Amino acid sequence: MSEFIVCYDISDPKRLGRLHRFLKKCAVPLQYSVFLFSGDDRQLDRLLEKATGYIDPKADDLRAYPLPTRGFKARLGKPALPEGIQWSGLPTAW
Template sequence: MSDYLIAYDITSPRRLQKMHRYLQKLAISIEYSVFYLNLDERQLPKLLAEAEALIDKTHDDLRCYPLPQRGLKTRLGRATFPTGIQYTGLPAQWMGET
């Protein structure tokens, strides 16, 4: 499993909503257009292909950055999740485990 940061800049409000809804099912929203994702490297091509189908490559920009395993990951400010809620991974259905 690897950590990724996905960010996008989409010009159409309709495509923007579609991308946001798509990534909300798979990743943790850090900001409106920035998501944290933890998945197996073999699943990344599927995610990127599905995301690519949602954008207009002549006007939109989507980037996926791998995060180093031992890199410093610090969060300042309010928590992403309420107290007591922890991230445990992608839904089993998306992972192909159902």
Template structure:
């Protein structure tokens, strides 16, 4: 059994058509936090597959894709307006970082 890890993946895509393709592909692998920022919860292989798929859609000289591993026991906080309505709790985070 592989441990669940969490990754934040963000991108800056220069072409609107590629941007839409990348966004659609990312939605297959991860949960959008903002339009171009996603949370991927899964294995190292899940991350590699996602980045491989995205890599086939971008132009490396024009676009930027970044992936950051979240620490298992890192601080989590939010400043500003809530992203979910009051009373709704998102339990999609792995127990180690929830």
């Protein structure tokens, strides 16, 4: 299983909201327009294929970047989850 950063820049508020709600069902929000997706390449392709229905390719930007399996991963600043809460997986929709 691989991890990917999925991020977007959407120009229309309605499309932005729809894409955000869609991605929350299958990936973990790290910031408002940045998500962590865990899955294989086939699952990522399927996610991106479905996500293209929520964007306007001429005005919006949707990207996915693979994270290295081994390597430095760090967070600075406010944590996404409250202290003492451990994240152990993604939503079960995928």
